[in-house]
Amino acid sequence: MSLSVPSPADFHVHLRQGALAALVTPHVREGGFTLAYVMPNLKPPITSTDQALAYKKDLEKIDPYVEYLMTLYLSPDLTPAEIRKAKAAGIVGVKSYPRGVTTNSEGGIESYEVYYPVFEVMQEVGMVLNLHGEIPSDTFTNTCVLNAEAKFLLHLIKLHRDFPKLRIVLEHATTRLAVETVKSLGPTVACTITAHHLALTVDDWAGQAFNYCKPVAKFPDDRAALQEVVREGHPRFFLGSDSAPHPPGTKSTCTPTHACAAGVYTSPILLPLVAHLLESFGALDKLENFTSTYGRAFYGRPVTKETETRVTLRKVEGKNIAEKWMLGQESVVPFWAGKDLNWEIVN
Ligand SMILES: [Zn+2]
Numbered sequence: 001m002s003l004s005v006p007s008p009a010d011f012h013v014h015l016r017q018g019a020l021a022a023l024v025t026p027h028v029r030e031g032g033f034t035l036a037y038v039m040p041n042l043k044p045p046i047t048s049t050d051q052a053l054a055y056k057k058d059l060e061k062i063d064p065y066v067e068y069l070m071t072l073y074l075s076p077d078l079t080p081a082e083i084r085k086a087k088a089a090g091i092v093g094v095k096s097y098p099r100g101v102t103t104n105s106e107g108g109i110e111s112y113e114v115y116y117p118v119f120e121v122m123q124e125v126g127m128v129l130n131l132h133g134e135i136p137s138d139t140f141t142n143t144c145v146l147n148a149e150a151k152f153l154l155h156l157i158k159l160h161r162d163f164p165k166l167r168i169v170l171e172h173a174t175t176r177l178a179v180e181t182v183k184s185l186g187p188t189v190a191c192t193i194t195a196h197h198l199a200l201t202v203d204d205w206a207g208q209a210f211n212y213c214k215p216v217a218k219f220p221d222d223r224a225a226l227q228e229v230v231r232e233g234h235p236r237f238f239l240g241s242d243s244a245p246h247p248p249g250t251k252s253t254c255t256p257t258h259a260c261a262a263g264v265y266t267s268p269i270l271l272p273l274v275a276h277l278l279e280s281f282g283a284l285d286k287l288e289n290f291t292s293t294y295g296r297a298f299y300g301r302p303v304t305k306e307t308e309t310r311v312t313l314r315k316v317e318g319k320n321i322a323e324k325w326m327l328g329q330e331s332v333v334p335f336w337a338g339k340d341l342n343w344e345i346v347n
């Protein structure tokens with residue numbers, strides 16, 4: 001049994017920089033993908049068009065056969081004029097991180113109102129706003145990782161109300177409430193879903209560093225909602241892996257003073273993993289829509305006859321996931337290391 005997907009697109013991926021980028025960037029294609037929507041949370045963050053274009057060149061040097069869609073990091077450095085320049089240079093989106101919530105987000109936002117002039121121009125020129133949808137933990141408001149996404153959704157609703165034509169993506173949704181909220185909003189609001197959030201619940205990351213990411217996986221019913229919306233084939237829900245590599249030492253050797261890094265790494269196994277998961281909950285027939293059609297449609301990047309690269313998967317007895325990928329001194333441990341997948345890439 002085999003199936004093929006036209007030009008799979010990953011609409012949320014972290015490719016890092018330097019030696020780690022050299023290791024992980026080729027994994028986009030190894031995992032079956034020909035388009036990568038690249039996150040800007042580097043050190044320092046990508047806040048200008050020139051930085052984004054330089055970063056894109058670095059990635060193209062590593063693997064020129066992937067289409068990299070670049071993003072800017074929402075910060076006070078970003079001006080309406082810079083948005084126009086970015087749009088003219090082919091940059092696609094702007095990513096918003098709440099301050100301090102995830103990797104390299106120390107410069108993230110605290111309130112959206114100050115960015116309204118930027119959003120105004122993004123709406124006008126047609127750039128996409130990508131939201132890491134969590135608010136920072138706070139004792140006084142009883143906010144922690146388990147309700148940080150649910151509490152963020154009011155911001156999403158308000159942003160959509162104030163900028164109804166601005167295309168907004170709620171990234172890596174983890175809750176039933178997020179799914180229902182995105183569904184309730186207009187055609188300009190979409191949602192990415194990761195592979196690992198289709199698999200994990202709280203029990204899987206509590207005590208297991210390699211399953212720990214932000215936002216954290218939630219309750220079984222939340223996972224069920226993510227699976228249902230994929231199975232239903234809702235066109236505004238599509239794959240963004242949020243594949244986020246960290247050196248294994250920052251995951252597995254946390255100490256009382258150094259917490260473990262948040263991020264699950266799925267790039268090198270992504271398409272077989274998604275097929276495996278979708279099959280497990282009866283949604284294998286939605287693989288093409290979820291990994292290619294819907295995301296590309298929302299971003300206005302449909303597959304054409306000239307650009308199409310079909311990736312073929314075949315069903316196997318059990319393909320073991322390597323424990324580690326290495327290059328020089330760098331290494332990364334993938335999601336489900338040592339486990340078996342029921343699908344592998346043929347070509
Ligand atoms: Zn991310």
